[in-house]
Amino acid sequence: MSDLDMDFLVGADDDGRSRRRSRTSSGSGSRRGRRRRRRRNRGGFLAPMLAVIVLVGGIGAGGFYGYTWLRDAMTVEDYTGAGTGEVVVEIKDGQNASDVAQTLQEQGVVKSAKAFVNAVADANKSGSLQPGEYTMRKQMSAATAVTLLDPAKRLLAKVTLKEGLRLSDTLAQLAKQTGKPLKEFQRAAKDAEALDLPSYAKGRLEGYAFPATYEISPKMTPADILAAMVARFQETAGKDGLEKEAKALGHTAHEIMTIASIVQAESGSVEDMGKVARVIYNRLNGNPERELAMDSTVMYGLNKYGIAASNADLKSTSLYNTYERLGLPPGPISNPGDHAIQAALNPTKGDWIWFVTTDPKRGITKFTSSEAEFFRLKAEFEKNQAGG
Known part of the structure; x- marks a missing residue:
């Protein structure tokens, strides 16, 4: 059945002739309209098809290059x-x-930061990166x-400083x-504010440069x-x-550190420290108060070393x-x-007033509250010194 027949049937009624006339009078224009619509429809279909063909053609021509870029x-x-x-x-x-x-990329170690992040994740070491310097x-x-x-593998020098060293x-x-200039250490030691010394240190580093083992990186300055x-x-x-x-x-606190330093200098062993501290307190708190009479302080004031001050040394005018x-x-x-500090804070109970390191080589120190016994111990020390 043609479009014309369909059109006739749809429009038919009892007044067939008038409908036919109407169709006849307008048929020419209707056919032209339908032809124009069909032409337009064919054009509307071809345009998107052409676009699809061009697009597909573009992928086909540049597909390899697109894949390479994506890869x-x-x-x-x-x-x-x-x-x-x-x-x-x-x-x-x-x-x-x-x-x-990012640091490694900037310094030319790795080609990209992403590669390093991936490698760290693959090695499961994200949490093991530690501050420091590495070659x-x-x-x-x-x-x-x-x-x-x-x-x-960090670049660290381990420096161990034993207890009882003077600051110098x-x-x-x-x-x-460390291989760093001594003058730089000496200069830095005088800057109490930069070192964050406690106020009771009175601006002096002596006594507050804690002896221990330290890990020192190349970039650390003396300060x-x-x-x-x-x-x-x-701490x-x-x-x-x-x-x-x-x-x-x-x-x-400063006085306790002073006592601790004397305890450290005068003790032959850790076991003796509490007793030496007690002797210091007994002399300070005696009635009447008596001189501490410590050779170690005399020698420090004279910038000398040794365990026994001479008669000439004892005439020093030093404040020490x-x-x-x-x-x-x-x-x-x-x-x-810390042992000496603990001893200064917790002296052993006793009434000792004197002590003598009778055998320095073996670190034997004897304590007494009797002056007569003290002189006997002193003689024992002199004998051991002469025999040595």
Whole structure:
């Protein structure tokens, strides 16, 4: 059935002739309209089809290049191999894996930060990156870079400072073991504010450069190192309750540190420290108060070393001559360790007034409350010295 027949049937009614006339009079225009619509429909279909064909044709012509671009965009750039040369990289406190990755990229160690972040994740070491300085190489694979950032491979010098060293000797040891100029340590030791010394230290580092083993990185300055020692002292003082306990004993924290330094210098062993501290307190609190009469303080004031002051030494006018002056000297004469500080805060109970290290080689010290016994012990010491 044609479109014309369909049109006739749809429009038919009882007045067939008028409908036919109407169709006949308008048929020519209707056919032209339908032809125009069909042409338009064919054009509307062809336009999007042409666009699809052009688009498909574009993919076909440039598909390889598009795939290559996408592949390169998704591939993380990385070097291969162990790299060359040498560069020191610092991981700072608080940096995460992304921060470290950026530093490594900027210094030419890895090709991309993303490669390093991926390598750290693959090695499950995101939480093991530790602050410090590390020796790396230029243009190395990210996976190799991760292995060189092992905390055990940090550039650190271990410096051990024993208890009882005077500050002058401590600075000399630091200069020798770190290779840094002694003058820089001496200059830094005078800057109490930069070192964050406690107020009761009265601006002097002597007594507050805590003896211990320190890990020192190449970038640490003498001021940094000394500040770390003071920080370690502050930690110990807080643990010991230094200020509170000193007040309970009727002394300042500075006085306790002075007593601790004398205890450190005069004791032959850790076991003797509490007794030496007791002798100091018994002399300070005696009625009447008596001189401390400690050879160690005399020798410090004269910048000498030894355990026995000569008669000439005892005539010194130094403020540290405790044979001539009552009470404690102005400040610590060494840098005591925690055992000596503990002894100063918790002296052993006893009535001893004197002690003599009768055998210095074996570290034997004897204590007495009898002056006659003291002279006998002194004779024993002189005999051992002569025999040695």
